[in-house]
Amino acid sequence: MSVQTCQSHLLVAKSDRFEIRLAGRGGQGLIKMGLILAESAVREGKKVIQLQSYGSEPRGGLSKSDVIIGDVDYPGILKLDVLLSLDQQAYDESLSLLKLGSLIIFDSDMVKPKLLAGVQHSIQFTRIAEELRDRTCANSVALGYLVAVTGIVEKETVEEVMAESMAGKFPREVVEINLRAFNRGYAEGYARNHDRSTLLQKVHYMC
Amino acid sequence: MRLVQGNEAVAEAAIKAGCRFYAGYPITPSSEIMHFMARKLPEVGGIFVQMEDEIASLAAAIGASMAGMVSMTATSGPGFSLMQENIGYTAMTEVPVVIVNVMRAGPSTGIPTAPSQGDVFQAMYGSHGDYPVIVICLADVLDSYLLTARAFHLAEKCRTPVVVLSDEIVGHMRESVTLPEIESIAIDENGKAERPEMPVIGRDPDVYYTGLASEDGRVISDLDEYDRLIKRLYRKIGGVASCKIENGDADTILFTYGSTYRAAKAVIKVADVGIFKAETLNPFPERELRKVAKKASRIIVPEMNVGKVVKEVERVVYGSCKSCEVISVATHRRIDPFTILEAVEMAGRV
Numbered sequence: 131m132s133v134q135t136c137q138s139h140l141l142v143a144k145s146d147r148f149e150i151r152l153a154g155r156g157g158q159g160l161i162k163m164g165l166i167l168a169e170s171a172v173r174e175g176k177k178v179i180q181l182q183s184y185g186s187e188p189r190g191g192l193s194k195s196d197v198i199i200g201d202v203d204y205p206g207i208l209k210l211d212v213l214l215s216l217d218q219q220a221y222d223e224s225l226s227l228l229k230l231g232s233l234i235i236f237d238s239d240m241v242k243p244k245l246l247a248g249v250q251h252s253i254q255f256t257r258i259a260e261e262l263r264d265r266t267c268a269n270s271v272a273l274g275y276l277v278a279v280t281g282i283v284e285k286e287t288v289e290e291v292m293a294e295s296m297a298g299k300f301p302r303e304v305v306e307i308n309l310r311a312f313n314r315g316y317a318e319g320y321a322r323n324h325d326r327s328t329l330l331q332k333v334h335y336m337c
Numbered sequence: 338m339r340l341v342q343g344n345e346a347v348a349e350a351a352i353k354a355g356c357r358f359y360a361g362y363p364i365t366p367s368s369e370i371m372h373f374m375a376r377k378l379p380e381v382g383g384i385f386v387q388m389e390d391e392i393a394s395l396a397a398a399i400g401a402s403m404a405g406m407v408s409m410t411a412t413s414g415p416g417f418s419l420m421q422e423n424i425g426y427t428a429m430t431e432v433p434v435v436i437v438n439v440m441r442a443g444p445s446t447g448i449p450t451a452p453s454q455g456d457v458f459q460a461m462y463g464s465h466g467d468y469p470v471i472v473i474c475l476a477d478v479l480d481s482y483l484l485t486a487r488a489f490h491l492a493e494k495c496r497t498p499v500v501v502l503s504d505e506i507v508g509h510m511r512e513s514v515t516l517p518e519i520e521s522i523a524i525d526e527n528g529k530a531e532r533p534e535m536p537v538i539g540r541d542p543d544v545y546y547t548g549l550a551s552e553d554g555r556v557i558s559d560l561d562e563y564d565r566l567i568k569r570l571y572r573k574i575g576g577v578a579s580c581k582i583e584n585g586d587a588d589t590i591l592f593t594y595g596s597t598y599r600a601a602k603a604v605i606k607v608a609d610v611g612i613f614k615a616e617t618l619n620p621f622p623e624r625e626l627r628k629v630a631k632k633a634s635r636i637i638v639p640e641m642n643v644g645k646v647v648k649e650v651e652r653v654v655y656g657s658c659k660s661c662e663v664i665s666v667a668t669h670r671r672i673d674p675f676t677i678l679e680a681v682e683m684a685g686r687v
Contacts, residue, residue: 171513178512179513181509202512
């Protein structure tokens with residue numbers, strides 16, 4: 131829509147919902163992380179909607195997974211509270227959906243940030259993942275960071291869901307490395323949680 | 338509360354309602370239904386078959402139903418087009434079967450996989466001739482569960498095909514829901530329903546099913562008799578129209594079906610509007626719509642197509658109430674709350 135009317139703003143303002151987008155390239159595992167995040171929120175008794183991109187995206191193109199927590203009337207993004215991006219194009223394309231003052235988390239090796247009004251965190255998720263083992267667990271590092279800075283779900287819940295959802299499908303060492311990666315990301319986020327208080331307020335108000 | 342996908346809810350409801358036979362051919366955005374059935378049907382003693390195409394898929398489902406099983410198939414637009422002939426056949430032979438169409442953008446291969454509501458008229462009128470078919474629309478995950486179960490019960494009760502219309506948004510969204518228990522159709526240990534009034538292959542002697550017009554086991558060609566037959570077929574589904582109305586006394590009513598309902602639910606919070614949610618398109622919930630139209634100044638019909646069901650709404654509303662205006666909001670993008678709000682505001686200004 132080209133012109134946002136007063137009521138449209140009211141609609142966003144009146145919706146007690148927390149919208150998170152995990153965006154990147156197919157194969158980075160962000161859809162899986164969206165599912166883990168959504169499942170964790172359900173276990174904590176929160177209302178959740180999870181959506182993901184379909185098409186050729188999951189095979190190398192753009193890929194996105196949206197998790198909406200709280201007031202889940204409309205199954206789609208109204209205005210994003212948090213954008214986590216591991217890819218430049220995914221970052222660029224989601225900017226128009228951001229709410230004023232939203233949090234943007236991106237991999238500084240993958241994304242060149244733009245000047246924006248929101249809070250931007252740059253972390254080298256992929257490099258951290260490579261230090262741990264290889265880049266395939268960058269998604270888990272990123273999820274750990276996101277959970278730490280937003281506090282949207284408890285760390286322990288995510289660990290439980292992650293372990294359960296991977297058990298039997300992957301060798302035990304892969305599950306363990308992902309849990310370690312998640313914890314490493316969480317620690318990074320925890321160390322930089324100076325913005326967390328404002329986000330947490332909203333989360334608590336909503337749930 | 339669980340995190341459940343729309344397509345999974347459809348499949349779960351099917352099994353709980355007593356469905357023990359699935360034949361299908363995979364197609365996005367319906368494939369998760371098939372995946373679920375392939376995994377779960379053998380666990381409950383059911384039969385799962387992947388067929389060579391959608392024509393054969395519905396043919397197999399009809400055959401299984403003729404042999405006493407509660408059966409279904411699921412597909413999307415391209416496959417649904419192929420099924421049209423057999424939909425007429427199952428209506429004429431009065432064999433219960435449930436056909437799920439998870440709509441995507443067409444025509445032809447269209448956009449795999451963008452959401453759409455372009456198949457609504459095909460679902461209502463796609464096969465040739467006059468035939469009754471119940472068309473049910475799913476708005477979200479809970480609907481996918483409850484209304485799919487209802488589809489199976491209606492198919493049994495009316496001995497008619499039931500088309501369940503979902504779309505890419507509803508089929509692929511995952512939502513936190515609590516799914517209640519649902520009543521199962523009575524089936525025996527072989528997964529067969531009793532159906533005392535219906536000839537069943539393997540149970541009854543000399544069963545003959547034909548797409549020719551027939552009554553009481555006789556092929557008919559007398560047009561008076563044929564007229565009575567077709568009218569009887571239509572009477573079977575006469576009373577099953579279904580809808581839900583919220584804030585029905587409002588001046589502006591949003592007529593929704595399928596996934597547009599949830600966008601309207603967001604709008605109702607910030608604007609003084611009511612929602613008319615059609616759960617069946619065939620039969621069309623005419624009586625309820627007429628009642629609403631008598632009180633409202635305008636009815637807005639958002640839909641993800643060129644504006645189809647709005648014609649049905651106009652027929653019903655203008656036929657009984659000249660003072661109520663019907664406004665179409667037709668787009669091939671997702672219908673979001675902003676789109677509907679804009680239409681509500683524009684209508685209010687004029």
